[in-house]
Amino acid sequence: MTTEAAAALYEAQHQASMYGKRYAVFNPHGKPVSELPVIYGFNNGGPSCLLSAVLIAQDGTELGNHFCSSEGYMRHDLGILEGVRDDRHETFRAHYPDGYCMDFVGYEYVLTHDGLNAALAANKAKKAEEAKTA
Numbered sequence: 001m002t003t004e005a006a007a008a009l010y011e012a013q014h015q016a017s018m019y020g021k022r023y024a025v026f027n028p029h030g031k032p033v034s035e036l037p038v039i040y041g042f043n044n045g046g047p048s049c050l051l052s053a054v055l056i057a058q059d060g061t062e063l064g065n066h067f068c069s070s071e072g073y074m075r076h077d078l079g080i081l082e083g084v085r086d087d088r089h090e091t092f093r094a095h096y097p098d099g100y101c102m103d104f105v106g107y108e109y110v111l112t113h114d115g116l117n118a119a120l121a122a123n124k125a126k127k128a129e130e131a132k133t134a
Contacts, residue, residue, distance in 0.1 A: 015072055021081040023102045026093060036101045039063060039092055040116045041078035043071045043107040051107075053078050055088070057100075058115070060122025063091055071106060080104045 025033055037058040044052040046067070053074040055063040066077045079085030079092070080102045092100055105113045 021083060023080055023104070024082045024084075024089065025099075025101045026089065026096070027099045027101075029098060031099060033101055036099045037096055038103050038115055038119075039096070039100050040103050040105055040113075040119055041074060041080045042105040042110055042113075042116055043074055044110070045107055055079075056116070056119045056123060057095055058119050058122075060119055060124075060126045061095060062123065063095060064088060075104050078104070 025036070027033065027036060039055060039057050041053060041055050044054045046052045049069045051068045051071060051074075053066045053068050055065065055078050057063055064078065066074070068074050068077055075081050076084050079088030103115065105116045110116060
């Protein structure tokens with residue numbers, strides 16, 4: 001177990017190491033980024049030190065999750081930032097082989113973020129359709 005001070009220091013060091021990294025974009029055909037589908041990472045909340053980080057494609061497909069001790073780690077752990085988590089980007093490229101861009105929505109904005117909420121609505125519709133055919 002670590003102390004609160006040690007945890008805060010480690011998170012600050014992590015944030016400093018990520019400083020200046022942009023959100024990742026995969027654009028093999030050189031399309032305008034505004035035309036690429038979005039993969040959203042977001043903080044889905046949870047108990048302190050066990051926050052649920054989720055990835056969802058614009059079309060409502062779930063693409064992964066991770067538990068984090070702080071929202072400050074989520075952009076890295078979900079692969080939102082350029083140059084991190086190549087393993088996650090293999091999944092993203094399989095889903096969107098013609099390109100995608102990443103976005104992150106912090107907990108305080110989840111309920112009001114139009115793009116994320118459209119993706120969540122698409123996910124709910126997919127699950128309802130799957131339930132009908134099951």
